Amino acid sequence: MIRHVSKAAAALALVTVALTVVGCGSSANTLILYNGQHEQTTDALVAGFEKATGINVEVRSDDEDTLADELLTEGSNSPADLIYTENSPVLQFLVDRGMLAQINGSTLAHTPSKYRSPVGEWVGVSARVSVLIYNPHLISESQLPTSVSQLADPKYAGKLAFAAGETDFQPIVTSYARTYGQAATLKWLEAIKSNAGSHIYPDNETVADEVNRGAVAFGVVNQYYWYRMRAELGASGVNSRITYFAPHDPGYVLDISGAAILKSSAHKAAAQKFVAFLVSKQGQEIIAHSISFEYPLDDGVTTAAPETPFSQLQPNPITIQDLGDGARAISLLRQAGLL
Numbered sequence: 001m002i003r004h005v006s007k008a009a010a011a012l013a014l015v016t017v018a019l020t021v022v023g024c025g026s027s028a029n030t031l032i033l034y035n036g037q038h039e040q041t042t043d044a045l046v047a048g049f050e051k052a053t054g055i056n057v058e059v060r061s062d063d064e065d066t067l068a069d070e071l072l073t074e075g076s077n078s079p080a081d082l083i084y085t086e087n088s089p090v091l092q093f094l095v096d097r098g099m100l101a102q103i104n105g106s107t108l109a110h111t112p113s114k115y116r117s118p119v120g121e122w123v124g125v126s127a128r129v130s131v132l133i134y135n136p137h138l139i140s141e142s143q144l145p146t147s148v149s150q151l152a153d154p155k156y157a158g159k160l161a162f163a164a165g166e167t168d169f170q171p172i173v174t175s176y177a178r179t180y181g182q183a184a185t186l187k188w189l190e191a192i193k194s195n196a197g198s199h200i201y202p203d204n205e206t207v208a209d210e211v212n213r214g215a216v217a218f219g220v221v222n223q224y225y226w227y228r229m230r231a232e233l234g235a236s237g238v239n240s241r242i243t244y245f246a247p248h249d250p251g252y253v254l255d256i257s258g259a260a261i262l263k264s265s266a267h268k269a270a271a272q273k274f275v276a277f278l279v280s281k282q283g284q285e286i287i288a289h290s291i292s293f294e295y296p297l298d299d300g301v302t303t304a305a306p307e308t309p310f311s312q313l314q315p316n317p318i319t320i321q322d323l324g325d326g327a328r329a330i331s332l333l334r335q336a337g338l339l
Contacts (some may be wrong), residue, residue, distance in 0.1 A: 031054040031270055034065025034071065036085040037257055040228075041126070041292035048286050049277045055270050064090045064167055071099060071262070081265040082274060084125070087167050089174075089326030091122040096325055101261040103270050110279035111297050115256050118321060122260035126287050126294035129313055130172060131242045131255045133211045133226050134218035142241055144218060148176060148251025151220070152191035160192060161207045161219035162339035167256060168204060168222055170309035173329035175250040175318045176239045182317045182332065189336035200338070212240040222255060227293035227305055247314035254315040257294065 035042045039061055046057045062070075064085040065203040068187045069076055071094065085091055094100050097259060098120040108120055115124035132144055145151055151160055163169055176187040193200065199216045201207050207219040208229050226242045245252040257279050261271040277283045295303055295310045302309065333339045 010337075028056055029054075029270075031081045031274055032058045032060065032079050033274070034059040034067045034080045034083045035059050036067050036083070036090065038086070038127055038292060041257075041287065041290065041294060042084060044276060044286050044290045044292070045283055049274055049284060052277065052282065053273055055273065056272065068093055068146050072097065072164055076264045078262060078264050081267050081271045082259060082260050082261055084259045084278075086124075086128075086255065086257050087171065087326075088124070088258055088320050089170060089323055089329075090119040090167065091117065091260055092320070092323070093260050093325040093327075094260065095119065095121050099263055101265065101271075102265045103261065103275055107272065107276040107279060109277075112299075114319065115297050116258070116320075117260075122258045123275060123279055124256040124258045124297050126257045126285075126292070126296060127310070128168075128222040128224050128255045128257070128294055129244075129315055130168075130220060130251060130255070131223045131226070131244055133208055133221050133242050135211050135214050135216075135240050137214060137239065141241070144243065146246045147249050148172065148220075148245055149180070149188065151195065153253075154191075154195070157195045158197055158199075159217035160195045161201060161210055161216040162192065162196060163201050163204050163207050163221075164193075164333060165202060166204055167326070169328045170329040170333070171221070171253045171255055171323050172251055172316075173232060173332055174323050174326065175177070175253050175316050175331060177328055178318060179316075179321055185332050186246040186335055189332060189338060193336055193338055208240070212238060214239065218250070223307065224293035225320060228291065229292055231293070244308075244314075250316050250318075252315045253278050253318065254313065256297075256320065280289050 028295060037065045042059060046059060067083060068090050102120050103123050108123055126253055134144055204221040204225045207221050208225045210216050211219050223242060230238045259275050261268060265271050284298040284301040287294055287296045288301050293305050
């Protein structure tokens with residue numbers, strides 16, 4: 001997440017504040033959701049919630065780091081009632097700045113404690129896991145690294161792709177730094193930057209597409225990008241495959257998507273209902289049967305997609321607290337010239 005507020009974001013925030021003052025914020029029966037999640041996931045959940053409750057939700061989508069910067073600038077004048085993100089560090093960033101409200105205990109109880117805020121100010125909704133996507137016409141599975149540290153091996157020069165600016169990549173950097181330390185992580189980042197060369201892309205969709213079409217041998221993404229691509233292109237249009245790092249490797253990271261209520265919201269009761277819906281059986285079933293290809297966090301709900309079962313994943317046991325607000329990863333990525 002970018003920890004400074006750009007001029008554009010500041011200008012947008014001022015416009016938003018002005019609109020709120022003249023009465024263009026959310027009405028009594030409309031919630032404003034700042035959405036950093038993939039729109040397929042959010043649209044399905046919002047439609048289900050509106051049908052179940054009669055409460056309208058106005059969705060304003062952008063990158064989660066951009067939304068966090070906007071909220072920081074808008075402060076108590078923000079029109080937002082809720083924020084829904086792909087990754088936990090964004091939410092922790094807002095927790096640390098005292099911007100989030102307490103989630104009802106009955107809602108928190110739907111999600112295992114390791115997948116929600118330690119202080120109860122956001123709740124995990126779904127999960128994704130980091131994988132290697134590769135093109136078997138360019139590299140065999142046996143030639144792939146089994147550890148994220150091996151991405152720095154010079155033999156992968158010109159073969160590796162990743163999206164350094166994606167907030168999905170930050171938890172991997174944090175995980176690596178927690179395992180090997182700051183200095184080793186900076187050296188690793190510099191090495192993978194060199195190996196990737198021109199294959200450092202703006203987002204994971206591009207990484208998946210470039211690997212699939214044979215422009216680069218392999219890359220690092222979250223698993224759902226590959227499943228979504230396969231759903232869109234059909235089996236005959238997919239030339240790539242995915243595989244995992246070795247069990248518990250620092251590169252094998254589970255990312256938690258979560259939702260929170262802004263302390264400044266004027267519609268907290270309705271906002272609590274929305275968050276409760278996301279983690280309810282109905283909300284979790286929507287995720288399980290949608291084209292989001294994310295893992296529901298409710299123990300009693302399993303994804304209908306042909307993915308590795310959630311219970312069989314073996315990620316690095318890094319905690320929500322360990323991932324923090326992402327500042328450590330951002331600092332290292334900047335030092336390496338990747339942000």
